[in-house]
Amino acid sequence: MKLNWAERLRVRMHGCAESLGNLLVEAFHYLALFAIGATVFWSAAVAFGEMMSKGHATIDDVLLLFIYLELGAMVGIYFKTNHMPVRFLIYVAMTALTRLMIADIQHNHVPDDGIILVSVALLLLALAILVVRYASSRFPSPSGTQRGGERDLISDDER
Numbered sequence: 001m002k003l004n005w006a007e008r009l010r011v012r013m014h015g016c017a018e019s020l021g022n023l024l025v026e027a028f029h030y031l032a033l034f035a036i037g038a039t040v041f042w043s044a045a046v047a048f049g050e051m052m053s054k055g056h057a058t059i060d061d062v063l064l065l066f067i068y069l070e071l072g073a074m075v076g077i078y079f080k081t082n083h084m085p086v087r088f089l090i091y092v093a094m095t096a097l098t099r100l101m102i103a104d105i106q107h108n109h110v111p112d113d114g115i116i117l118v119s120v121a122l123l124l125l126a127l128a129i130l131v132v133r134y135a136s137s138r139f140p141s142p143s144g145t146q147r148g149g150e151r152d153l154i155s156d157d158e159r
Helices: 004-054 059-081 086-108 113-138
Strands: 141-145 151-154
Touching: 004 059, 059 086, 086 113
Parallel strands: none
Antiparallel strands: 141 151
């Protein structure tokens, strides 16, 4: 009976330490998300400013803005849901490869194996999106514990 107070103290101390740890992790999480979002916004604003100072925008510039848009959307979705949609990473990669291919064709005007490799990479990424979308609709992942204590199943598209 004498050790009962020690056990209650240990449980209480463990609860306080866990709460403090969760607070610190969440604070870092939000701080990092705001920093990443601000960096994406800043980079997009600088790129847009450079386009305005040139007086025109090339297809490379427009695709770069799409990359920034997708990165910003990823930050927003992650902020709201705490889930990183893999599809957005693949979209960024596809846009970057498209930008690379267009720049290579515009500047070199010489068909070579590089264009074929980039095209195959784009095809593989498109197939990866198809697989991810099919898998997320067919096998939804748990979204985490809800308020009622039940776990809902949601697909990647609903996040």
